[in-house]
Amino acid sequence: MISLTPRPGGEPSLRELAGSGRRPDHQAMDRPTLDWIARHRPAGAGVRVTMPHRPLLLVPNASWFARKETAASIHGVRHGARVAVLVQLLAAGHGLPPDRALALAAAAACHDCRRLNDRDDPGHGQRAADWLTEYIADVEAVFGTAATTEAITAVALHDVPHDTFTGNQARGYRQHQVAVDLLKAADALDRYRLPLARWWPDLNRLRLQLPAWAPVLAHDLVVGSEQAHLDGATDTQALEHALRAVMPE
Incomplete structure (x- = not known):
């Protein structure tokens, strides 16, 4: 069990809370937890990714949550x-055309917007x-693309x-299998933000084969976006910084 060592502000880190089974309903990143995540970069191929164009950065409005x-x-x-971003990067390798990939990415940006807490919260996909x-x-006005039935099914x-x-869910999956599995894979890849390694991505549980660069990227x-945000950047600035670092122009 992880021992509880108070942060400078007097409270244990998210990693320490998770290790002791005391995670709060709402969980925010902190420096000790992020430092631990950064030190445990997965082994694998480098992060050079070739795409016809950089993925669009689709940042959901906080008011949508x-x-x-x-x-x-x-x-x-x-x-x-x-x-x-990850949906767009993975889609090209699984036969999803750019217009459908962008619609899925727009929906993916909102996939957790109806969560009530940071625990399991069953049913939050259907609510989203x-x-x-x-x-x-409203989503189309901000992102310039509308979420399609395919994309909404993936969120559900x-x-x-x-x-x-x-x-009914099995029928929806059969109709939109690639989109569902792409969103599940992209969501799983972002589990590196979680404070314990046992919650990190298990690629063997995914139904898509992912490129070797995906875990590292x-x-x-x-790490890049969360560090920038802790350093004072806005959500959008933090994400732009991280995207430039992993995919230099």
């Missing part, structure tokens, strides 16, 4: 934006899908294990 605490948490704005359906015009199923799909996106 069910609770302001969640927007600022480890399932909040920066997580959604990183997953949207319902929200996307209702506010599709992203938090549901394949082996627990209901009949995902880890570096987490």
